[in-house]
Amino acid sequence: MTSNIQKRDSLFRYLISFMVVTLALAQGCRNESLRNIPEEGLAAINADSLRRHISVLSADSLFGRKPFTAGEGKTIRYLKQQFAAAGLEPGNGDSYLQEVPMVNILATADPAMQVTAPGGEFTLRAYDDYILWTDRTVASISLDKTELVFAGYGIVAPEYNWDDYEGLDVRDKVVMVMINDPGFRSGDPAFFKGETMTYYGRWTYKFEEAARQGAKGCLIIHNKKAAGYGFIVQQNKFNNTRLQLVRSENEPEVCEAIGWVPESTACRLFTAAGYDSLLLEQAGKPGFRGMPLNLKLTTGMTVQSSYNKSYNVIGRITGTRRPDEVIIYTAHWDHLGIGKPDEKGDSIYNGAFDNATATAGLIELARAFNSLGKKPERTVVFLSVTAEEQGLLGSEYYAQNPVYPVEKTVANINMECLSRNIVTKDRILIGRGQSELDDYLEEELRRTGGYISDETHPEAGYFFRSDHFSFAKAGVPALYAVSGVDVIGKGREYGIRVQNEYRDKNYHRPSDEYDPETWTMEGAVEELKTLFMVGNRLASEKKWVQWKPGSEFKAVREAGRQDVK
Ligand SMILES: [Zn+2]
Structure with a gap:
């Protein structure tokens, strides 16, 4: 009797899953045919120009990009220049800068x-x-x-x-x-x-x-x-x-x-x-x-x-149809500056991986959006924040003093530490289950044969450790996905080893340096393409993405926005 029920049960399950798969395929095809792929945007994202930006941003001459140092001035100048060259308009009135008053x-x-x-x-x-x-x-x-x-x-x-x-x-x-x-x-x-x-x-x-x-x-x-x-x-x-x-x-x-x-x-x-x-x-x-x-x-x-001012760097592409609705990409430009020397006597904390890679990525995304034949309908903002390493200060300041009202901010897409030398099939979504942005990422990955992996160190609380958290606290749905571990041709174990090795040997050390020999940035290009597609979809549609039920940030959002259903 038990076995009969089991048989019936499994047949039933088989039918259900068959139907689910068929429906999902049909749905996928429909989405696929409706969305045309913005090839010119994707093609603009380029490993060589990423490598060029990273080598400038992580050079010893920027002294580890600590706020309030000579390194800050040089970093800010470079970003302003590059934002302008990428075709961005100033993001804060007629300025590319937002002052962030701080005490040292x-x-x-x-x-x-x-x-x-x-x-x-x-x-x-x-x-x-x-x-x-x-x-x-x-x-x-x-x-x-x-x-x-x-x-x-x-x-x-x-x-x-x-x-x-x-x-x-x-x-x-x-x-x-x-x-x-x-x-x-x-x-x-x-x-x-x-x-x-x-x-x-x-x-x-x-x-x-x-x-x-x-x-x-x-x-x-x-x-x-x-x-x-x-x-x-x-x-x-x-x-x-x-x-x-x-x-x-x-x-x-x-x-x-x-x-x-x-x-x-x-x-x-x-x-x-x-x-x-x-x-x-x-x-x-x-x-x-x-x-x-x-x-x-x-x-x-x-x-x-001592009191002083640091700067967030901000540029934008104004939306063609709904310019007051914005999507904000973020990547922190700062790192730790000069500190205690390591065993080799190096005292400059270059922060090449953390976070010259994603700062460079922000410039590439700007170029990608600017090269679109059909410009985004919503405004796309590129925000490189200061003082992340000091406790997410630049993004917290922005969230408390937003240039674009938070209730008109559709989503934040944050980037940190883009892949240096590996290309992975998967991406690790930090804080999975928080918002519908998860589904956008998943659909885009599925389209290109990738998938989402669980966090390798869920105990480390990464959801609270980068700038998207400042937006989440203010109620803005935020996406933070990092490179995966399923390395193409080498597998997950290899990927996890590479990740742990970096964490143990280079994370927040002077040895986080750019290596032109091994940093191909090919994986970073793939990551950026995915995030470009997600942002471009958000910038083209009318929908407001929501926090998922059970998210601790849902209530904040719904209190601030009138038209949330
Ligand atoms: Zn960082």
Whole structure:
């Protein structure tokens, strides 16, 4: 009996899937015949000109493209020139620039921190055992026997019935919390979002929440897997200048002292407090309560702040029929500047892959749209933002001070790190399931024999780590897809190895340099063609793409737009 039902069931399923496939094919053909392929636009996207832009943008003479340096001036000038040469109109009135007022904060931390424990005192060394900085613009900050509290993941998330601060008094204390969220180590996809990091897992959230709780300081416990990068990435920023948007009076205050400790330091502190590293596991279990550690921290830092302006570079092609409706392509132009030398003595963080590749791609897309015989009906904006590496500041400023109203902005398509030396069949869609833009990408990939892969590191929270996130927060549907791993002729394992190798050896290091021998940019051309097709379709149609049900950004969009159905 069971087997009969199964047989009937599978026949039924077979028929259903046959019908689905037939319908999908018919649908595909219809879309195909309706859409003519803008060959002249596709043909304009060119690997050699990408390579030329990348070699200029990542040259040592641009000093790593850090905002407020001589490198910024040169970068901005080049982009303005190239936008004009690509036929773009100025995107901000009669200017290609949008001013972004920022404050540059240099916190110089004491070389050590005293820890007063029940069993005696000991010293932690700055850089090796912890890093500390401030986002406040005061002359100095000091911790003077300030109490330390462990607050698990430091998360208050009513929708997950989770509150790490419940019953804890952290006012004027330093709170130590873990990176990522409890779903990460749980193995349960339904607990938070399982392996996929929620915004509660991001370091920016940890500092924001600690400030809301009234803490004087916040230290995040680093873990390479949970953070998605090594501790060295944080160490590289130590005692270096940091940029912030100028805070307005009514914005909430930030913690006085913020920073990171490696897991080894956290364990030392737990031991001194009479606990052990098991706390790191227990913190992910429902019902876990954080605790004061009965340890006191003493250290300080001096702070210098200077105010200055950086620039977003912005150009546009005005739509022929609905010019007030815009599609915005973004790629950040900035990188990390000059910093701590690597083992070879190189101190220039060229940022060739991150993000000269996509900045070059933005210029190529501009040329592609400009070479269309039939110009786009909606306006297409090309926005190269500043200070992404300092915390998405240029895009955040744009989203708060939009040149084109956000409710008239149809979509954002963001680009970072276009493929250097591999061509892949697939693309990795970051934050899959958020908006209908996923379907646009998928259809375009299917047309050209490609497909979408899942993120290789969903725990790293990449959806919150690039400029499309600033648009998403403002309610604008945003697409962020990066090169895949299924390398043509070599397969997925090879692709994953290439990706991990870059992350471990070159990401945010001086060795992220352009190599004319191996950087063919052929994969980048394919990526750009796909994104061009998606943008061109958006620019030709009347439809407003929507966030999908369940997206945390849907409500923001619908509150701002009257004509959303
Ligand atoms: Zn980047």
